[in-house]
Amino acid sequence: MTNKLPTGGFTLIEMLVAVFLLTVAISGPLTISSKGLTVALVAKDQTTAFYLAQDAVEYVRSVRDTNTLKGRSWLAGLDGSPNPDTPPDGVSGDCVSAAGTASCYFDSLGNFVSGSANFASCGGDCPKLLYNAPMYNYTTGTQTIFKRTVSITSPSNGAANEAVLRVTLSWSDIGGVTRTITVTEDLFNWQ
Amino acid sequence: MKKIFYIVYESLPAGRQGFTPALLRAKRGFTIFFAMLVGSLSLAIGLAVYDLTIRELDLSATATQSQYAIYAADAGAECVLYWDSNYLGTGSAFPTSTQSAVPASGVTCVGQDIAAHGAVPTPFSADTSTWAAWNTSQITASAATTTFTLMLGASGNSACAMVDVAKAVISGAVYTTVTSRGFNACSADISPRVERRFEVRY
Numbered sequence: 001m002t003n004k005l006p007t008g009g010f011t012l013i014e015m016l017v018a019v020f021l022l023t024v025a026i027s028g029p030l031t032i033s034s035k036g037l038t039v040a041l042v043a044k045d046q047t048t049a050f051y052l053a054q055d056a057v058e059y060v061r062s063v064r065d066t067n068t069l070k071g072r073s074w075l076a077g078l079d080g081s082p083n084p085d086t087p088p089d090g091v092s093g094d095c096v097s098a099a100g101t102a103s104c105y106f107d108s109l110g111n112f113v114s115g116s117a118n119f120a121s122c123g124g125d126c127p128k129l130l131y132n133a134p135m136y137n138y139t140t141g142t143q144t145i146f147k148r149t150v151s152i153t154s155p156s157n158g159a160a161n162e163a164v165l166r167v168t169l170s171w172s173d174i175g176g177v178t179r180t181i182t183v184t185e186d187l188f189n190w191q
Numbered sequence: 192m193k194k195i196f197y198i199v200y201e202s203l204p205a206g207r208q209g210f211t212p213a214l215l216r217a218k219r220g221f222t223i224f225f226a227m228l229v230g231s232l233s234l235a236i237g238l239a240v241y242d243l244t245i246r247e248l249d250l251s252a253t254a255t256q257s258q259y260a261i262y263a264a265d266a267g268a269e270c271v272l273y274w275d276s277n278y279l280g281t282g283s284a285f286p287t288s289t290q291s292a293v294p295a296s297g298v299t300c301v302g303q304d305i306a307a308h309g310a311v312p313t314p315f316s317a318d319t320s321t322w323a324a325w326n327t328s329q330i331t332a333s334a335a336t337t338t339f340t341l342m343l344g345a346s347g348n349s350a351c352a353m354v355d356v357a358k359a360v361i362s363g364a365v366y367t368t369v370t371s372r373g374f375n376a377c378s379a380d381i382s383p384r385v386e387r388r389f390e391v392r393y
Contacts, residue, residue, distance in 0.1 A: 017226075018222045018226045022230065025226065025227075026230075028234060028237065029234050029236060033236075033237050036244035036245075040244045043251040043252075046255055050258050155301050159302075162273070162301070183259065184350070186300065186301050188300075190272040190273035190277065
C-alpha cells in the first residue's frame with residue numbers, strides 16, 4: 001500500500017486538446033465578428049446609396065414641376081433641350097432616350113457639373129460622386145465609391161406624356177463585390 | 192484531502208486498488224473545463240455581434256425595399272392624376288357615378304392598359320396581358336370607386352401599385368380620393384414585402 005499522491009502535470013495530449021479547443025473557441029468568434037463588421041459597412045453603404053437615389057429622383061421631379069410652372073416643355077433640360085434654370089450640356093439627349101441608352105449625371109445642389117451645365121451626359125460611363133462634408137456633389141471633395149446613373153425612357157408603348165425614370169447606384173463594397181440598387185419611378189405630364 | 196484520499200483508497204475492494212481512485216479522477220479535467228468556459232463565452236459574444244449586424248443589414252435592406260414601394264405608390268398616384276384630367280383630351284377616365292361612361296380600354300400607364308387589364312389575378316400572375324379589366328363594380332348614382340393594379344415590371348419580384356380611385360358627387364362638386372398602395376414585390380409570396388401608401392384628395 002502506498003499513500004503517495006500522483007503529482008504529474010498535464011500530459012502532452014491534454015495540452016494539445018486544450019490548445020486546440022482554445023484556438024477554435026477564439027478564432028471562430030473573431031471570424032464572426034470580423035464578418036459582422038463587414039456586413040455593418042455594407043449596410044451603411046446601402047443606406048447611403050438609397051438616399052442618393054432618392055435625392056436624384058426628387059431633383060428630377062422638381063425640374064419637371066418647375067418646367068410645368070414656367071410653361072416649358074415638361075422634360076426641358078433633362079432631355080438636352082434648353083432650360084434657363086437648369087441648363088443641360090445638350091450632349092446625346094442627356095438623360096432622355098427612347099431605348100434607355102442615354103444617361104446623365106447632376107447634383108441636387110444645382111452645381112454646374114460640366115462647363116455651365118447642370119445636366120451632363122455620361123457618355124456611357126457616369127463619374128463617381130464626390131463628397132464634400134456634408135454634401136455629395138460632382139464639383140468638389142474627395143471621390144466616393146458611389147456611381148449614380150440617371151436614365152429616362154418612355155414606356156414600352158412610347159407614350160409622350162409619360163417617362164420612366166431609373167436611378168441606378170452602383171458601388172464596390174469593402175469585399176470588392178459590386179453592389180447595385182435601381183430605383184424606378186414613373187412620371188406623368190399631368191399638371 | 193490526503194486523509195480522505197487515504198480512506199477512499201483503503202476502502203476500495205481488493206483487486207481494484209491498482210486503479211485511479213474516484214476522488215482523484217474528479218479533480219482532473221479542469222483544463223478542458225476552462226477551455227470550454229472561455230470558448231463558450233467568446234462564442235456567445237461573437238454570435239451576439241453577428242446577430243446585431245445581420246439585423247442591421249436586414250434593416251438597411253428593408254429601407255431600400257421601402258424605396259421601391261414608395262416610388263411604386265407614387266407612380267400609381269401619378270397615373271391616376273394624369274388620366275383624371277387627360278382622358279380624351281381633358282376628361283377623366285374614372286367614373287363618378289352610374290351615369291359615367293367607363294372606358295373599356297385606352298388608359299395606359301407604364302405600357303399597361305389598366306382599363307382592359309387592371310385586375311390582379313389570384314393566384315398571382317405577372318403577365319398583365321392575361322389580367323381582367325379594372326374593377327368598377329362599386330358604383331352608385333352619386334359615387335364610384337375604381338380599383339386597379341399597376342405593374343412596374345414583368346415578374347412577381349417587380350414593384351406594383353394597388354390603386355383605389357374613389358369619386359363622390361357632393362352638392363354638385365366632385366370629390367376624389369386616390370389611395371395608392373405601393374409594394375416592392377407584387378406577389379404576396381415574396382419576402383420581405385414592404386407596403387407604402389399615398390393618399391391624394393382633391
